Structures are given as C-alpha cells and as structure tokens.
Amino acid sequence: MSRTKEKILKQSLILFNDQGLDHVSLRSISNALNMSVGNLQYHFKKREDIIHELYFQLVSTIDIAIENSGNTQSKLEEFFETTAAIVNCFYEYRFIFQDFTSVMNQHEAIRTHYQELMKNRKLQFSAFIGSLIKRNLMRKELLPNEYDHLFVRFQILSDFWMSSSLIELEKVAQKEVSMYTEMIHQTIFPYLTETGKEAYLMIQKSI
Template sequence: MKTKEKILHTALRLFNEQGTSEISSRNISDEMGISYGNLCYHFPKKSDIILALYRQMQDEVTELIQNIQREIFRFDFMVRSLRELLHLLHKYRFVFIEHIQLARKFDSIKQESKRQFERRKDILREVSRFLLAQGYLRPEEIRGHHDMIIHALLIVLNSWIPDGELFYNGKPEKIIDYYLELYYSVFRANLTPKGARAFDEVYNALALDFKRLQQDVMD
C-alpha cells in the first residue's frame, strides 16, 4: 500500500471513530508514524483528505450501482446488492453521520449528493415499473404514491447510519441486518400477495445462506 493510500486508510478509520472535527492532519500523521511534512506533501489540508475519501466512496458506490442496474429485475440480486451497498456505506459512515455539515462546507459534496439521490430515484422508478408490470407491486391508489414510496426508501438508505449511531442498541455485527429488515419492511408492505410470496421466498433463502456463512466464519 502506497503512502497516499495509507493516509486515506488511517484517516477513514479515525474519522469514523472520532469525527472529522476531532481529528487533525497531525493526528493522522502521528497515528501512522510518519512526519507531518510527508502527509502534507500528499494532502496539504485536512479538507483534501475528506474530499479524497468522499470521491473514493462515490467511485465504489458508482461501480456497485452500475452492477445493480445490469441485473435490476432479479429479486435475489437486489437483496444481495443492497446488503453489499449497506456494508459499503457503513465503511464510510463518517460521511453520513456528518452529511449536513459536510454538504454545507463543501459544495462539491452537496451537488454530488443531489446527483446520487436523483440517480437512485431513477433506478427505483425503473424497478417499480417492472414490478407493477409483473403484478408484484400494488397499483397506485393515490397519484404519485409510488414516488412517495421511493422517497421513503431513499430516506432509510441515506439516514440509517446516523439513526444507528443514536438509537440502535443491538449487537454491532447485526446492525446491517436490522436496517435491511427496516428497508424491506417499507418495500414489502407495498407488494401484492404474489409479489410478497416471490420476495419472501428469495429473501428467506438468502438470509439462511448468510446465516450459514456467518456460522462457517465463526467455526
């Protein structure tokens, strides 16, 4: 791992643990055991590190979203990909814990957040049209209801990390499972009986596979 990558790796851990306001560039260099000048050669300001981590996160998210779009109409792929996405977002959890402050401080983060929100909304609209055509999604009783569901799903996706920091009291290793259940409860409530049966079959099978994988790791 190159020095620049090590700086980002260390900064990410410290920002996640203590927040950006509590960590200085010197804290990062001290933690790494390198000179402050060496760190500043790669990142002259702490804000450069924050923005580099944000861009790194968006690159990883974009790659995952592109993969999701290629297999968007498969329940099994949707379930697996959402779990992977939540793990990825949790990796960069300081961004979401401090999202409002960072968006106010860095216009690039504010604008990119808006672009990502609209992109994810478009993907979910595409999914909803497919589910409706297959008889899996309940038709709208009120005009615009599907867009409201989509917005609710995106609120959960964007806000689960700060919510977990404040209100989640379960085992740390179960936090992804908890918020996946929350996300899917919003989604499943709007499926037809046919859609709910199809979704439950896939979700329960994958949940069992995941539990077996966890047990194998523990053993």
C-alpha cells in the same frame, strides 16, 4: 497514486470511522502514521481533499457493488442485493453517514455530486418500480405521488439509519447493520402484490 497518499487515505478512513470526522485532526492522522503534518499537507493540500477523495472511493465502491448484484434471478432479488450492497458500502465509509449533514454542509463538491447522483437514482428507481409493476410483483399507485414518496423514504432511511442508530444506541456494529438492512428491505413489502409477497418471503427465507 503514490504509496504515501494511499497510506494516508487508509489511515484517515480508519480514524474517521472510529472517532468521527470532527474528532480527527490533521495532527492525529499524521501522528498515527509517524509522519509530520507538513508531509501530510504536501500530499493533501487541504484537509477537505482527503475527505473528498474518500467520498469518491465510496462512490466507486458502490458502483462496483451494484454491478455485482445485477446477475440475480428475479427483479425482487436484485432489490434485496442492491440494497444490502449499498448499506454495506455505507458502513465501510461510515464516517460520512455518522454525520451526513455536516459532511454535506461542509463539502460543496460532495454535496453537488450527491444531488446529481440522487437525480439519477430516482430515475433508476422509477424504472425499477415500473418493471416490478409490469411483472405483477407490485401494485399500481393508489395515492398521489405514492412512489415518489416511497423513493424519498428509501433515500432518507438509507442516508440516516446510521445517524439514528448512533443516537439511539450510541454505536453501530454488524448487528445493527443487519437490523437496519432488514428494516429497509421491509419498506417495499406492503406495496407488493400477492405474487410479490410470496416471492419476497421466498427470498427472505434464503438469506
């Protein structure tokens, strides 16, 4: 990728994150870079292409972060690390989650990719739950679809905590990131066995 293209992406990310996707026009991006709109368009034929590119940057950032949080001592620790990693990546590319719905509505390619991604994540999640149960860290299902619904809950909370924070507090800063990370972590707690709960409390203390 050309140096200019990288500069455009970097600046776009900053502006998008700061001002929100729909308050940033091509003109404001090119202004911030002392560059003509024509030039911008030479590198990205469509505005959509910039957003598209940034989305896929996020995806690979998450992939890397998840890999790095793989070498943990326990399965539960892995859950803590993975969750925190995802939340942090979301925050880095927060413009996407400040109005997740608009992004997904306006960018079909992104939406399609996301839908596929979620199918995979759901499989991974099920496998993960299974391994927690086998290790006697998590109890079995007591309700129909209980852990399917748990997955849905994780998904909604992950994708929309930032929107919620913005509406409620009209900002998202590091403090909020911590708060919502804890909230998401705690989501799994009441499903844990006594052993699991002890392990949870140990990990929590170590953070």
